[in-house]
Amino acid sequence: MEQQAEIWHEVKTQLASQLESNTFEEIFESVDSVFKVRNNYIYLLVDNDFIKKRIEMLYLKRMNRLLENYVSEKHEYRLLTKEEAEEELQDEKSRELNHPDHEVYDEAYLNSNLNSSYNFRNFVVGNSNRLAYTSALKVADQPGIVANPLYIFGDVGLGKTHLMQGVGNYILEGDINTRVLYVKADKFVEDYVKYSSKKKYTEFNDIYRNVDVLLVDDIQFLAKKEKSQEEFFKLFEVLRDQQKQIVITSDRKASDLRDIMARLTSRFAWGVTVDINRPDLDHRIKILEKKLMAETNDPSIFPKKVIEYIASVFDNNVRELEGALKRVLFYCTAFDYDFTIKNAEIALVNLIQPKKSSKNFIKDKLQNLLSVVSDYYNISTSDLISKKRKRMYLYPRQIAMYLIKDIYDLPYKKIGSYFMNRDHSTVMHSVEKIHNDLQIDKDLKIDVEKLKHKCGENA
Numbered sequence: 001m002e003q004q005a006e007i008w009h010e011v012k013t014q015l016a017s018q019l020e021s022n023t024f025e026e027i028f029e030s031v032d033s034v035f036k037v038r039n040n041y042i043y044l045l046v047d048n049d050f051i052k053k054r055i056e057m058l059y060l061k062r063m064n065r066l067l068e069n070y071v072s073e074k075h076e077y078r079l080l081t082k083e084e085a086e087e088e089l090q091d092e093k094s095r096e097l098n099h100p101d102h103e104v105y106d107e108a109y110l111n112s113n114l115n116s117s118y119n120f121r122n123f124v125v126g127n128s129n130r131l132a133y134t135s136a137l138k139v140a141d142q143p144g145i146v147a148n149p150l151y152i153f154g155d156v157g158l159g160k161t162h163l164m165q166g167v168g169n170y171i172l173e174g175d176i177n178t179r180v181l182y183v184k185a186d187k188f189v190e191d192y193v194k195y196s197s198k199k200k201y202t203e204f205n206d207i208y209r210n211v212d213v214l215l216v217d218d219i220q221f222l223a224k225k226e227k228s229q230e231e232f233f234k235l236f237e238v239l240r241d242q243q244k245q246i247v248i249t250s251d252r253k254a255s256d257l258r259d260i261m262a263r264l265t266s267r268f269a270w271g272v273t274v275d276i277n278r279p280d281l282d283h284r285i286k287i288l289e290k291k292l293m294a295e296t297n298d299p300s301i302f303p304k305k306v307i308e309y310i311a312s313v314f315d316n317n318v319r320e321l322e323g324a325l326k327r328v329l330f331y332c333t334a335f336d337y338d339f340t341i342k343n344a345e346i347a348l349v350n351l352i353q354p355k356k357s358s359k360n361f362i363k364d365k366l367q368n369l370l371s372v373v374s375d376y377y378n379i380s381t382s383d384l385i386s387k388k389r390k391r392m393y394l395y396p397r398q399i400a401m402y403l404i405k406d407i408y409d410l411p412y413k414k415i416g417s418y419f420m421n422r423d424h425s426t427v428m429h430s431v432e433k434i435h436n437d438l439q440i441d442k443d444l445k446i447d448v449e450k451l452k453h454k455c456g457e458n459a
Helices: 002-018 021-027 049-058 060-067 082-098 102-112 130-141 160-174 185-197 201-208 226-241 262-268 281-295 304-313 318-334 341-347 349-356 358-376 381-385 391-408 412-417 424-440 442-458
Strands: 034-038 041-046 076-081 150-154 180-184 213-217 245-250 272-276
Touching: 002 021, 002 034, 002 041, 002 060, 021 049, 041 049, 041 082, 049 060, 049 076, 049 281, 049 318, 060 076, 076 082, 102 180, 130 150, 130 160, 130 245, 130 272, 150 160, 160 180, 160 213, 160 245, 180 185, 185 201, 185 213, 185 226, 226 245, 226 262, 281 304, 281 318, 304 318, 304 341, 318 341, 341 349, 358 381, 358 391, 358 442, 381 391, 391 412, 391 424, 391 442, 412 424, 424 442
Parallel strands: 041 076, 150 245, 150 272, 180 213, 213 245
Antiparallel strands: 034 041
């Protein structure tokens, strides 16, 4: 470690001679500690994510080239923020106190399939998710007792997976001997098909029944998988009878699930059902401020009015909101521009243009899509969006709904408004039906690919 610190001092000296003094002082002056050396990676400490990402984007390759002059065996620099290093030290102390066998800890965490970044500490609470957050925290504190199952539903990108995995991480941090398993519903189906085709039912049960906490994401993808539903029903009964905690997420409430057996959906409602809605403006601002604190050591360089601007434009989901912030940070940092609304508009122009001209977006994009589908199936656009129930109209209509969701990811309710104000549950059913049919119908898959291509050419 001492040798690596000396080498870093030499590399840093060379960087000082190559860079402008202001740039060097701003970025590298405080980078003076080697945190650890592991697997030929040398971890340097930096003040915050803002400096970390700026170095990674602009200077890390140069640093590694300079490093080659001082080592005989290949090494590379990596960066850790002081906050990340502190968390790592705390985790290390916790492991030493509670879990002296590191291999056991690492294996248990690996087997859980959890993402450690999804925790309660960095989940921003607001009116749209307060009940869901509170319920998840109570479940994590008393698994198998408070609410079993906990059923969380809401649209894409609102934090369902974050909250669900937060439950698992909280429980695992408290007791590493707890057997936690996170799985997506489609992975459950894949596993069941794989093991059942080889008659390896015992191995399948070893994976899914020998757990204390089961976290199942996107349960709607069990639709039409009858044998998998039967197996999940058995699993649900076994775990709940043993007071093992079950947490389920979905894009809709249990009563709206289509093509899933009623005795299964009724059991989803046995515990506590909570929903996550779109964050309001104040909540979106809080999310951005929290994210900004993780990205830069000096949030004051990013004016509040720019945060408010981003929050006002990107109101669809949290994923989109955070992505917009990162894009502005990257753009202004890479070109050394000030953080202004004007520069934010330039950075986000390809994302906000459809929002600023939604009428044109509907006219030019969606009308084109509807026209493409109508022409492909030799029906009129008015019949396509009508309420006629003949198959010659119904199936193309379902395909059109699927394409709108797949290409533009609009909310179900919004899609329904383009088809004579159909209910969002009808749109859900149509999208789900085409999604499932695509798995087994090769001709449909060819048709959909052709339609996507035609839409892409003209969009």
